[in-house]
Amino acid sequence: MSSPLRTEQLGKTFPQVEALRGLTVEVPEGAVFALVGPNGAGKTTAIKTFLNLHRPTCGRVEVLGVDSRSLGAPQLAQIGYVSENQKLPGWMKVGYFLAYCKEFYPNWRDDDLAELLRLYELPLDRKLNQLSRGMRVKAALAASLAYRPKLIVLDEPFGGLDVLVREQLIESILERTPEATVFLASHDLSEIESFASHIAYLNEGRLEFAEETAALSARFREIQVTLDAPAELPASLPEEWLNPEASGVVVGFTHSRYDERSQAEIRSRFPAAREIAARVMTLRSIVLALEKSAKSGQGAR
Amino acid sequence: MHEILVIFKKDVRRLWWQIGAMLAMSAVVGCLDAGRAAAQPGVAEGLLNMVLPLVWACLVAQAIHGEPLVGDREFWMTRPYRWGRLLAAKALFAALFVHVPSLVTDAAILAAHGYNPLHALPPLLVKQLLLAGGLTLPAMALAAVVSNLTQFVVGVPVLFATLAVGTAFRRSYPPIYVFQQPTVAVLGVAVLAVAAVAIVWLQYRRRRTRLSRILAVAAAAGVALTIVLFSQPVTFPMSMARVPAASTHLTMMLLPPDPRTVHGPYSRRVYIELPYTVSGISESDRGWLTAVSMEIVGANGVRYVYDPPRDDFEVGLMMTVNRFTRLSVAMPSAAYERIKDGRVTISGKAGFVLYRLGRKLRLPAGATRDVTGRMRCSCAYDEGRYDYGYLDVFCDSPYREGLLADIRVEEKSKNWLWPGYRASGTNGSPTPLLAWLSPLERRQQSYRVTVPRDWTLSEILEELLVTIVPQYVVGRAIANFKAVDIDLREYSK
Numbered sequence: 001m002s003s004p005l006r007t008e009q010l011g012k013t014f015p016q017v018e019a020l021r022g023l024t025v026e027v028p029e030g031a032v033f034a035l036v037g038p039n040g041a042g043k044t045t046a047i048k049t050f051l052n053l054h055r056p057t058c059g060r061v062e063v064l065g066v067d068s069r070s071l072g073a074p075q076l077a078q079i080g081y082v083s084e085n086q087k088l089p090g091w092m093k094v095g096y097f098l099a100y101c102k103e104f105y106p107n108w109r110d111d112d113l114a115e116l117l118r119l120y121e122l123p124l125d126r127k128l129n130q131l132s133r134g135m136r137v138k139a140a141l142a143a144s145l146a147y148r149p150k151l152i153v154l155d156e157p158f159g160g161l162d163v164l165v166r167e168q169l170i171e172s173i174l175e176r177t178p179e180a181t182v183f184l185a186s187h188d189l190s191e192i193e194s195f196a197s198h199i200a201y202l203n204e205g206r207l208e209f210a211e212e213t214a215a216l217s218a219r220f221r222e223i224q225v226t227l228d229a230p231a232e233l234p235a236s237l238p239e240e241w242l243n244p245e246a247s248g249v250v251v252g253f254t255h256s257r258y259d260e261r262s263q264a265e266i267r268s269r270f271p272a273a274r275e276i277a278a279r280v281m282t283l284r285s286i287v288l289a290l291e292k293s294a295k296s297g298q299g300a301r
Numbered sequence: 302m303h304e305i306l307v308i309f310k311k312d313v314r315r316l317w318w319q320i321g322a323m324l325a326m327s328a329v330v331g332c333l334d335a336g337r338a339a340a341q342p343g344v345a346e347g348l349l350n351m352v353l354p355l356v357w358a359c360l361v362a363q364a365i366h367g368e369p370l371v372g373d374r375e376f377w378m379t380r381p382y383r384w385g386r387l388l389a390a391k392a393l394f395a396a397l398f399v400h401v402p403s404l405v406t407d408a409a410i411l412a413a414h415g416y417n418p419l420h421a422l423p424p425l426l427v428k429q430l431l432l433a434g435g436l437t438l439p440a441m442a443l444a445a446v447v448s449n450l451t452q453f454v455v456g457v458p459v460l461f462a463t464l465a466v467g468t469a470f471r472r473s474y475p476p477i478y479v480f481q482q483p484t485v486a487v488l489g490v491a492v493l494a495v496a497a498v499a500i501v502w503l504q505y506r507r508r509r510t511r512l513s514r515i516l517a518v519a520a521a522a523g524v525a526l527t528i529v530l531f532s533q534p535v536t537f538p539m540s541m542a543r544v545p546a547a548s549t550h551l552t553m554m555l556l557p558p559d560p561r562t563v564h565g566p567y568s569r570r571v572y573i574e575l576p577y578t579v580s581g582i583s584e585s586d587r588g589w590l591t592a593v594s595m596e597i598v599g600a601n602g603v604r605y606v607y608d609p610p611r612d613d614f615e616v617g618l619m620m621t622v623n624r625f626t627r628l629s630v631a632m633p634s635a636a637y638e639r640i641k642d643g644r645v646t647i648s649g650k651a652g653f654v655l656y657r658l659g660r661k662l663r664l665p666a667g668a669t670r671d672v673t674g675r676m677r678c679s680c681a682y683d684e685g686r687y688d689y690g691y692l693d694v695f696c697d698s699p700y701r702e703g704l705l706a707d708i709r710v711e712e713k714s715k716n717w718l719w720p721g722y723r724a725s726g727t728n729g730s731p732t733p734l735l736a737w738l739s740p741l742e743r744r745q746q747s748y749r750v751t752v753p754r755d756w757t758l759s760e761i762l763e764e765l766l767v768t769i770v771p772q773y774v775v776g777r778a779i780a781n782f783k784a785v786d787i788d789l790r791e792y793s794k
Contacts, residue, residue: 053373073381081379088376089367091315103307104381140376 004029004151004181005050009059012042012049012205019045021205022059027198032174032182034196034213036189036287042205043185044083047155050183051081064151077105080144080180082137083155090129094122094139098146105147112176113146119172134161141169145176152177154184158191166191189284201287203294213283220286221258221278225251228272237269242293249274254281254289304383308390312364319363320398323356331406334736335413338679338695340745342736350738354436355457357399361437362444362453364394370504371448378508388505395437400429407740411699414741415669415677421699425740431487434494442497442520445504446513489524496520551581551588551780553651558791562627565794571637573793575628575647579780586775588653593628597789600643605636641789648783655778656705659771666692666762673771675703680767682750682758689751690758694767697741704744705772713766 005027012020019042027033035043048054050061052071061068064075089097098117102108117124120138128136137157144152152173158166173182174195186192192199193213200210209216223241227249237244237253244253251270255262258278266276281289313320330353333346342350368377368387407425408418418425443456497520500513556576563574582588597605628651662678664670669679678696685691698704750765752758 048373051379053378073383076379077381079379083374085374086376087372087374096314100307100311101380103304 002029003027003062004064005033005062005183007046007050007059007061010046010049010056010061011058012045012054013057019205020049020056023202023205023207024059025200025207025210027181027183029181030179031197032184032195033198033200034192035183035185035200035202036187036192037202038291039187040204041187041202043187043202044085044155045205046202047081047083047153047183047185051079051153073104077107077147078150080141080147080149080152080177081155082140082144082153082157084137084157084159085155086140088128088136088140091127093125093127094131095124097128097139098124098143101143102146107147109146109148112148113142116142116145116172116176119168134165137161137169141172145173148177149180152180152182154182154186156186156188157184158186159188170195189282189287193283196283199283201290203291208290208294216286217280217283219256219258220281220289221255221262222281222285222289223253223255223258223266224277224279225266225270225273226275226277227251227270228274231270231272234269238265242289243296254286254293256290304386305390305393308368308382308387309393312367312390312394315367316360316363319356319360323353323360323398324402326353326356327402327406330738331409334406334410334739334741337736338681339693340695340743342739346736350736353738357403358436358440358457359450359454360398361391361395361440362450364391365441365444366449366453369448370445370508371510384505388501391441395441399437400432403432403738404429410740414697415671416699421740424699424701428740431490434490434497438494438497438501442500442504442513442517445501446510446517489527492523492527493520496523551579551653551778553577553579553780553782555647555782555784555787556626559627563792563794566634569634570631571634571793573630573632573637573789575630575792577626577628577782579626579653581778581780582653582655586655586657587772588655588778590628590651590653593649593651595628595630595647595649597632597640598646598648599640600645601640603640605632605640637789637793644786645789646783646785647787648781650779650781652777652779654774655776656772656774658707659773662769662771664694664767664769666765666767670769672696672706672769673703673773675700676706676771678706678708678769682762683747689749692748692750692762692765692767693745694748694769695743695745696769697743699740699742701742702774704742705774706744707770707772708744708746709768709770710746710748711766711768713764 003026005025007023007025010020010023011018023042023046035046037043045054049056050063050068052068055069063071064078066072066075092100098113102110102113116122120135120142122135122138122142123131126135128139131139141157154173158169161169170191184192184196196213198211199213199216201208230248231246231251233244233246233251240255240257242254242256244251255266255278263276263278267273270276326349330346330349333342333349337343337346341347368382369375404425407428411418411421411425444453447453447456496516500516500520503509503513503516554577556578559574559576562576564572566572579588595606599605659673662670662672664678664680666680666682669677672678676696676698678694680692680694683691683693692710694708694710696704696706696708748765750761752761
């Protein structure tokens with residue numbers, strides 16, 4: 001099985017809202033795949049459709065080799081799902097909750113759970129609805145990692161948590177389940193930057209791109225051209241130049257296809273360029289540039 | 302099985318105090334019923350009979366809501382539950398905490414009243430089937446399409462209101478009483494149960510909430526329609542189908558008017574009293590008029606049809622041949638006005654249940670007797686609060702038809718039959734004054750006793766002869782009748 005999660009022209013329409021439009025994505029096995037995008041982009045809808053919580057309006061999803069509509073207990077026993085808005089059985093004490101979950105998983109490992117409990121410092125005798133949000137996420141994660149799932153699906157799991165807790169949880173996921181494929185939806189780019197191997201960007205239900213994080217970082221540059229004299233922007237610029245702006249003698253834009261030939265191309269567009277600076281961008285700045293570009297109608301490429 | 306038990310144990314752990322409260326309530330109902338020797342229950346028992354089914358329904362709903370089927374944020378939905386096992390766990394919960402307590406309570410009540418519960422197993426199991434179809438399954442279905450107990454509790458009256466609106470078109474009495482008609486009730490329960498099973502299956506197998514909700518509304522409408530449409534013409538043959546056909550051929554004839562029975566109009570209805578006679582019933586048997594279908598055709602061609610009757614009370618039913626042999630037809634005044642001036646033709650058919658009289662049994666005051674093996678009767682004097690008391694003849698039976706009997710009280714020396722009034726306590730009507738959960742059908746006839754000045758109470762009780770003649774259903778028969786050249790005004794006022 002090469003891809004534990006793949007979609008083909010996936011669409012999901014609610015009354016008066018088209019939440020997903022032709023989403024085609026393939027998550028490689030063992031990847032940490034981050035689906036990013038602004039609030040309301042359709043990330044949660046996508047995940048709920050993957051897990052058969054919603055039925056696709058069109059297209060299809062294949063999860064662990066099975067059509068999402070036929071997803072059953074054998075597949076769910078290999079999937080760990082944690083979401084920020086998941087309703088946990090609040091009346092259960094943490095200890096009982098974990099013991100109860102254990103009964104459904106043939107691959108449940110008590111030693112893994114003991115390690116997670118030690119790491120997360122979970123109070124076993126407290127009810128879930130008496131826990132803080134961070135503790136609840138930890139309990140849900142413990143109940144999702146102790147059986148070493150093949151696919152871990154996380155929907156904004158770390159929102160509102162402090163940095164230390166977030167780092168601890170991320171580390172625990174990667175360390176406990178090194179062979180698992182992780183699919184993570186988030187709008188908080190800083191939380192995924194350090195560990196996502198693949199990034200997909202969803203905007204208004206449409207997938208703008210999906211690629212390896214390294215390749216994405218390699219092709220995006222923040223370009224600053226310093227001219228001899230003030231000049232206006234040329235009438236037509238390449239479409240991979242995002243958000244171009246001119247301010248006095250300085251022209252700036254985001255290059256979305258930067259490579260070794262780019263410097264020559266920029267110089268040909270700006271013959272009066274005194275200096276061309278190409279800075280490496282963080283994931284956050286890349287996405288901000290894409291969002292800005294999308295809002296201006298230029299598109300995100 | 303392991304998964305079923307895990308889910309079941311979890312539900313018990315969560316709902317333990319509700320289960321405890323329900324069991325305590327069942328025990329109280331059982332104790333009250335077991336100690337009752339009267340047709341009508343006390344207020345506490347009557348109210349508990351109303352509340353306990355609601356408690357059962359809420360308990361089932363809470364168990365279902367342990368894993369809610371509505372919404373997309375529930376924890377369990379992304380866990381490896383198998384739908385069949387989840388449903389089985391909920392069914393096990395309902396069986397153990399609704400049906401088993403109900404059955405055990407019923408058995409205890411029967412035992413307390415002197416019946417062997419094993420011998421009365423058929424009606425006890427039929428009751429559990431009706432309880433499943435009319436309460437457990439609909440509660441499961443309703444809980445499966447709402448997301449919390451508040452919505453569920455709101456949904457119950459909404460469902461009931463739907464039924465009430467549907468039935469109000471047909472019934473002049475409160476729709477709740479429609480369940481007194483067992484065959485219609487069974488039909489309604491059957492429709493409800495089938496729809497509930499479909500909804501439960503859809504929700505557990507596919508979680509198709511919108512479709513299930515549409516189905517739930519359609520089911521409520523279906524039950525209302527069943528009650529409205531499937532009235533006497535259908536239910537009569539169905540009721541009668543339980544009784545084997547008799548080989549007897551009956552002839553029914555309408556008789557000349559009897560001025561003593563004619564009375565004036567009431568509530569925009571004119572009462573036409575039609576005396577009749579039936580021949581063909583053997584000496585040892587009696588006939589019990591159970592249903593009538595009738596057509597009155599006027600000289601001007603105007604037809605008035607009683608098929609189906611608009612109201613069960615429009616035709617005098619349950620009248621025994623040789624005792625009250627007349628059909629009392631309540632005709633709307635407007636229809637009567639259109640048809641009364643001129644000779645009419647009356648034709649139709651009447652359904653009879655034929656029964657044979659059993660051995661007469663004498664019941665002394667203060668005694669209890671097993672009358673037929675299926676019915677026990679007792680006779681007791683109740684002093685009352687005034688200068689007279691009551692002789693209460695009380696009978697119970699686990700079987701509805703087990704109470705068929707002719708009960709009489711007469712003064713030996715004068716051979717004079719005393720009039721009594723009847724307080725029925727049959728099951729089926731969920732009002733605070735009737736114990737519809739009781740496994741016993743009850744019947745009580747009371748006779749006012751005033752002790753004359755020169756008599757003692759024991760003397761007067763000795764003078765009274767209480768006899769019970771059990772009646773056994775032997776078959777059914779339908780008789781056609783036709784009378785021409787009738788002046789309706791002679792049969793009414």
